[in-house]
Amino acid sequence: MIKEMRIVLRNADKIDPQNISDYIAAGGYKALEKARNMKPEDIISEVKKSNLRGRGGAGFNAGLKWSFVPQSETKYVVCNLDEGEPGTYKDRTIVEKDPHTLLEGMAICGHAIGSNKGFIYCRGEYPYIVEHLNHAIAQAKEEGVLGEFDIEVRMGGGAYVCGEETALIESIEGHRGEPRFKPPFPGVEGLWQKPTVVNNVETLANLPEIITRGAEWYSSIGSSTYPGTKVLTLSGDIVNKICIEVPTDTTIREVIYEFGGGIRGGKKLKAVQIGGTSGAFIPASMIDIPIDFDSMRNAGFTLGTGAVFVMDETRDIVDVVTRIAKFFEHESCGKCNPCREGTFRCYEIMKKINQGRASSDDLEKLQLLGRVMSKACLCGLGQAAPGPILTTLQHFRHEYERKLFLS
Amino acid sequence: MANIKDIIARFSEKPGGLIEAYHALQKKYNYIPAEAIKEAAKIFGVSEAQAYGVATFYSYLSVKPRGKYIIRICESAPCHIAGADEVIKAFESELGIKTGETTPDGKFTFELTECVGQCQGSVVVTINGRPYLDVTPEKVPAILAEYS
């Protein structure tokens, strides 16, 4: 039986998350202390060496991202807790169970890039997490562990697109959460035009252990190109709907059958969607891929946020994809043409297919629209939105064809 | 009005605090009243059109009056396959309203939402932000009874 390996969740269920002394007793804030005795550039190079890659979905080397930050009087560390991908609840779990690991990670990042102000952008769906975090920040301030580093929590208003880093920045600035074009990247010109590092909760929560145990230790865990662990959330037709943290060389099959306890009701697996609602639909025949960024990408899929959404043999793929199309139609910010209009038309056509009113022309239209959107949209939302459609058209085309002209 | 002004003014020193102010207003009024938009524009130095544009961008913000309790049901894919449609029907028939509507007594507003990040317990319903997990049509009357 393979076991979880807990780095970011190392304290989960072991300490009282409401109580900072529990965290300190478990060795908390030691890493920050250590980091403070290091030169910022040494921290950056350590993180670079650890090959910690962004856990929000883009998979960019965190240390490298930090190294692009130019000199500036004001810089910001922004933590992305706008976990909006359906099927994903890992960041909530991390923060719920151990908020100080995140705070410590942010402070380390702050020291590394020379910033003394951090923001946590928490999605509007988690008002209780905002309170939980504010409580933790207040305790940390009282203890003085954060030193000069100040952290403020901002709550989103219910917009999936704000998970995109520049939309998130716009939202913190009090604007409509519309993504900016890049370049300039936030690292150069971000929040209030100042250099800003935006990292996902899980990325930042890895930092204390990396500083404590060193880059070498971390880079030896899991897959060689995407080392460490990945926190995964299991949902759908799976026995154990749980949050787990496993080394990145764990396969999808292991995740579903070892940790997830297999398919509910003893049914067979039809498909698994990994990485959130824009992720690819992976047929049962292809689940021996390890859940590391590159292996997934090489197979034509995405790791994304690490959501594992399982569908059993009875599920109607077209119906689920139709629902997903509605999600994107609802969440498109409307700024760029191909996404605003494309997500709307995708949903229209999916509805038509799902209701048995479509012809094969409609499949061609979907394919064309998806192809253009994935290349021409302004931000990741629009580029990824056709993913489920395109991958199911590839792997589950028969399910579409079965629904054509049924009425 | 004085109250609205006070609530917004609490955030006036916060750069970009407009959305925070909206959240605070909604906590009290369950929506953002028209005069609050104008006041917020003034305090945060943005145009009224922009303040309105922000308020209408986010799903959780509303410029229309809503009920005392806002029931939201997730219908993203995990909840969808777990039977969200049936739960929606159950709420609609219990409340006597459709999604997007408010009960005549102003008590409940029923809205659809996308994933609220509790997929370990789909179907998920939230009432004023508090999550209810593994909701089935059968559980609906009991949940509503908590608010009677």
Place this chain on the structure above:
Amino acid sequence: MTNSIAELEKDADCIFLIGTNTTENHPVIGMKIKKNVLYNKAKLIVADPRNIDLADYADVYMQHKPGTDVALLNGMMNVIINENLMDREFIENNTEGYEEMKQVVEKYTPEYASQITGVPAEDIIKAARLYAKADAASLCYAMGLTQHSTGTDNVKSCCNLAMLTGNIGRPGTGVNPLRGQNNVQGACDMGALPVVFTAYQKVIDEAPRSKFEAAWGVKLPDKNGLTLTAAINKAHEGEIKALYVMGENPMVSDPDLAHVEEALQNLEFLVVQDIFLTETAKFADVVLPAASFAEKEGTFTNTERRVQRVRKAVDPPGQAREDWKIIGDLASRMGYPMKYSSSEEIFEEIRQLTPSYAGMNYKRLEGRGLVWPCPAEDHPGTPYLHKDGKFTRGKGLFSPVEFIAPAENPDEEYPLILTTGRSLYHYHTGTMTRRSAALDKHVPENWVEISPVLAEKLKIADGERVKLATRRGSIELKALVTDGIAENVVFTLFHFAEAAANTLTNADALDPVAGIPEYKVCAARLEKII
């Protein structure tokens, strides 16, 4: 303007507006100011009896009592001198009369100025500091400053303030009158004034006069003529017998219309040349149909002294003719041939006699136009005057100016101060805008702005019709209740002949130097119509 419009958008880091409702009366300049304030964080000081649109963008807004500009400006200068914020070097090198001015300003402490103006002393102090500490402060004013019996004093005070702080002769600085009409600058430049030929060459001076006599081939009168308001008075008295009015409408624009009407009736002969049968034209013996701006070639000179081309787009309607053709024809018939074949030919004559226009010709005016002075054909024009603090007379002269109260002040019978102005949607006497369907539909009638306190006191509801009266007469119009005006001040527009503000205004109160009427202050009474 001493400086150019574009400088207000980028070069000025502090803008002081006094007596100009820029966004309504010079909308495009207003846009530039707003842009500079909002996006470049330029500081903005607004002094106006009404809480105008730009007051909302101001760092300091001073709602001073109409007619107290000198006290306000002296108050600011008092602060600047006492806090040692003046530009000593500029004063030393480029000006004269500082001590005399300083002596007068001494008693205008912020507290004393506050008593007169009604502006809190701390705002006067704040405004003074903002203006004085700016790298480049631009002062702009319009008719709100000049249409007073002390209009000349008001302008002199502005010049004092600018010179005191060295805010002259550099980009983004200056004393900038925003002129109200498309070619008021040009009309002045061209000598359509009783005391000067073109380019302000004095008619009483021998040298220019003989130059013009030589060029025009006639003997020219050597004493100053009458201003427009004086001419109306002389007509009233019977000394002016014939009046030729070209594109003017004194029956709406001039103060005390009853008086104007009597004057016009008193004439032996009145010619009105216009594009419409204006209120004035109705009194004429002969009316001549003129061409509009769309129907002729020529040049206009804007408020920043930029000479630009006017081009003919369509033919005049019916037999209507360009003004220059009509005057030329008439002169010829009177035995003085004026045979010009084109406006360009006239312009060529102008530049021979007008040093500041000498370097211009139609070809050079294509595109960007030219800003005078432009003395030679290879001269690029002069976007801002007084470069390096060099003034026309050598050194800039400070003028000691004491505050003098307006001519007519509120009393028991007429307890309110009436001030007048324009709307964004109309222009001057409405001859053009009231015949532009959309503009007239949008703002079809006049109103009087009153404060909520006054409305309450007089039991007047917003939108109610009221009677507004002064010693000259009364009009009936709609009341508009607004927070933007002080309790004892009312404001009305002068575009509407049927409720003409100038029925009310005071023709007796003129600035002694400029002859400008005191449109901005008279005593008035507001009555409910029962």
Place this chain on the structure above:
Amino acid sequence: MVTLTINGREIQVPPGTTILEACKMNGIEIPTLCHDEDLRLAGSCRMCIVEAKGRPLLVASCVTPAEQGMEIETESPAVVEARKVILELLLARHKLECHTCEKNGDCRLQDYCYKYGVKDSRFAEGGSPKYPITDPNPFIERDYEKCIMCTRCVRACEEITVARAINVQGRGHNAKIATVFDGNLADSPCVFCGQCVMVCPVGALSSKVSAGIGRPSDIDKRVLTTCTYCGTGCTLELNVKNNRVVGVSSNRDEEWSPVNKGALCVKGRFGWDFVNSPERLTAPLIKDNGEFREASWDEALDYIAEKLANIKTAYGPDAFAFFSSARATNEENYLAQKFTRAVMGTNNIDHCARL
């Protein structure tokens, strides 16, 4: 200098130049809808996308800086396919009534559909949002069923006029340009300058004053001139059709519109129709027994000449005064004072400078 290849041609541009600018400098046309040189960049219409070798995504040329060694294709199959799909998507929500549209013949959407042969949209089946035209203001027609959400109007309102009357309301497919609470312009800070009409690339915003009498594409000429209203001296273009002024447009080139760079106010843009007023004076009038009658120029001018000469003889030159006009040209004012001084022999000339 940065060296890159565009459509196989090696090109050098200064650092910081966008791909769009680089193309423009080299005469390569790129379609754009949301781009406007005077407004902040949006990068949102995606019409200007081009292919950059080695990049998986198409890049928006208006916001992407040219980089050393880039290899750009501006009309590759992928680019053309994407542009066609974007046009089809826009057409699907765009009310097609080109035959009565004020912008027919001067519409970017039309131009690009023509260029890329997009006759019809395959995506229109699902319908499009309905926005009835309701704003009663007399200046600006707002037809949001033609709007393509380029937001140029919003940016022009914010950045040129700084009225900030409009913004985007809602999001996604339901996003729409709106004033606060989606009301009428008259109830907003709108000052009806029409800068939004000026920048609108399609027929969503148009002038009500010109409606039905002269769309930009079928006017005979645009005559550049100087505005007749306030002293700012804005340059505007009189649109002429059949020897009649039918509208005002603006020239946005600073070299030709030095003061205002195309920006106008409500009077300049919408207050031109007095020129065509039936109340215009069309013949000289002489008052006989208190009534005006039409007269010929000869009669009128001779009559005036005689009267003025008589008065001058009887009362002296100073019994005459001339009121000139700040609305007349320099040339006319010059002649007015010349007439007064040289012909009438008095300095009694003035104009409304003080009024």
